[in-house]
């Protein structure tokens with residue numbers, strides 16, 4: 001029973017006007033597949049999404065509060081499609097959530113993990129007990145893939161079209177994952193050192209091992225994602241070296257050593273946009 005594995009958590013400073021508890025049974029056993037339609041014209045108007053991309057159901061009290069954190073640079077079209085699709089997808093799930101887009105504005109190679117740490121820090125400030133760390137090029141296909149935290153850190157995107165819907169290796173912990181804020185703090189977040197593509201998610205997996213946190217996954221059929229195609233990225237040169245010493249760095253590379261400059265934060269209708277210079 002999936003419901004038993006979920007943390008029942010609402011943000012501490014979030015109060016819902018509704019009296020009835022939201023029911024998640026129908027969502028978790030919904031067997032349909034979403035179609036990818038990015039032309040939902042009436043998305044914003046009348047659909048209760050507040051500036052900054054925050055949503056809560058109005059007719060029931062949600063059990064889950066989730067901050068969805070998306071590291072980003074240079075993919076405006078992909079981001080637009082992602083936001084429209086995700087709000088359509090998520091508002092059916094009866095959860096309270098907010099979408100944070102963390103944009104790297106400097107010219108150094110992309111640092112996905114550091115951007116995720118920055119987003120996590122913003123989510124902690126807003127009181128979110130659950131984080132979903134999410135790539136902008138991934139779209140969930142199954143309504144039953146609930147954007148809430150399970151008791152174990154959860155790899156959500158185990159079944160992606162790009163990999164012919166097969167998990168490439170067992171310890172893969174990238175793409176889209178759900179982890180509670182307290183678990184993320186326990187392992188000192190992610191490493192800040194991975195510039196360029198690759199390795200930072202494997203480093204996070206090593207941290208889970210140090211923290212003795214076992215990852216979990218929903219069934220492959222529930223965990224299906226569509227990956228939007230894009231150009232391949234510049235690979236991180238130091239990633240193998242860094243990964244070799246991942247477990248040694250957990251206490252002195254992460255949330256406790258996070259330094260950056262916040263250039264601006266803008267509340268857009270569909271997302272909170274945090275621009276940072278790393």
Ligand code: BGN
Pocket residue numbers: 168174175197198199200201202239240243
């Ligand atoms: C791995 C990458 C991951 C990436 C997956 C799936 C590395 C570290 C050196 C072995 N790991 O190879 O970061 O998520 O592929 O694409 O590059």
